[in-house]
Amino acid sequence: MAVRKILRIGDEFLLKVAAPVTHFASTELHALVQDMFDTMQAVDGAGLAAPQIGVGLRVVIIGSRNNPRYPQREPVPTTVLVNPQITPVGREMVEDWEGCLSVPKMRGWVPRHAQIHYRFWSVAGEMTERTVDGFHARVVQHECDHLDGILYPQRIRDMKRFGFEEELFRQP
Ligand code: NI
Numbered sequence: 800m801a802v803r804k805i806l807r808i809g810d811e812f813l814l815k816v817a818a819p820v821t822h823f824a825s826t827e828l829h830a831l832v833q834d835m836f837d838t839m840q841a842v843d844g845a846g847l848a849a850p851q852i853g854v855g856l857r858v859v860i861i862g863s864r865n866n867p868r869y870p871q872r873e874p875v876p877t878t879v880l881v882n883p884q885i886t887p888v889g890r891e892m893v894e895d896w897e898g899c900l901s902v903p904k905m906r907g908w909v910p911r912h913a914q915i916h917y918r919f920w921s922v923a924g925e926m927t928e929r930t931v932d933g934f935h936a937r938v939v940q941h942e943c944d945h946l947d948g949i950l951y952p953q954r955i956r957d958m959k960r961f962g963f964e965e966e967l968f969r970q971p
Pocket of ligand 1: 898899900941942945
């Protein structure tokens with residue numbers, strides 16, 4: 800159990816495609832997930848992907864409730880996603896401000912699928928499926944992008960809507 804260092808944009812490891820987990824319920828997988836929760840909670844994240852702490856496996860954690868980094872967003876249930884797979888539902892895209900623990904202090908206006916169906920496995924190897932929208936759908940899409948080496952700035956259409964939080968949301 801440990802708070803791990805979060806890699807930041809510019810680190811080449813964040814651009815790699817992560818490998819599927821093939822051994823479930825292992826001591827190593829449990830330890831990885833515990834470290835990920837310790838790390839995410841230390842910095843008020845809504846999600847974290849294993850590559851962000853330098854582990855090239857398809858493991859994501861999500862979870863957000865009364866999160867100071869994302870006020871007024873609906874809660875996301877605390878969940879471990881092993882080998883997640885996303886299928887968009889419909890063609891509707893929605894844009895919203897997004898941040899990333901690997902892109903500290905910045906925000907960008909990012910398009911995402913409005914609704915998705917996703918399936919994932921637990922640490923124990925049990926499969927679950929969900930259909931979600933809103934902030935939950937956004938967080939899952941953002942975190943799963945990390946597994947494919949994609950950071951949210953790559954998805955911004957209008958780079959005028961990318962910058963430091965302090966400047967973008969400065970109170971007059
Ligand atoms: Ni991120």
